Amino acid sequence: MTTTTLAGTVATQANVYFDGKCVSHTVTLADGVRKSVGVILPATLTFNTGAPEIMETVAGKATIKLAGASEWQTYGPGESFNVPGNSSFEIKVEGEPYHYICHFG
């Protein structure tokens, strides 16, 4: 199941990374939990994490390699992957944009 909506307060200024290859908006839920909803355009990028992250795929697909992993794995709608804190992952998006929710903590 894909999460299609999030109720909360949206920051109107986006987060723009990698010259716009990744654009996200931060959403703060009623209980104070912070998430972001975003898009990654076709590209191969390396993201660093501070807090641990769960990346939930909303639409499209992405192929991921976590720091220290030897294999790439592909995730589609409704599928998630976990990234440890203070780590990194490579993400490869081809063809269509990848839409995600990033859950922190």
Add this chain to the structure above:
Amino acid sequence: MTTTTLAGTVATQANVYFDGKCVSHTVTLADGVRKSVGVILPATLTFNTGAPEIMETVAGKATIKLAGASEWQTYGPGESFNVPGNSSFEIKVEGEPYHYICHFG
């Protein structure tokens, strides 16, 4: 004054236009009013409107020419421009991304 947050329900799948030069997320307020928060990357684009729109600048700046207008006008943070329904406008963004809220109706 710039609107820094919007409270409502955010669609987790983004709207991606012009190969990602424009990415927005739709927000539905508690009273059912629909808005979008988005980013336009450096580019010159032509947007068509269905409903009338008020484009509120959150960050960055954009230079606009409405359909039928002879002059370009530049808008920065806190400034808005109105676009009639069933019309169009050209928008030129240079250097930094343009962050906006689109108010419909």
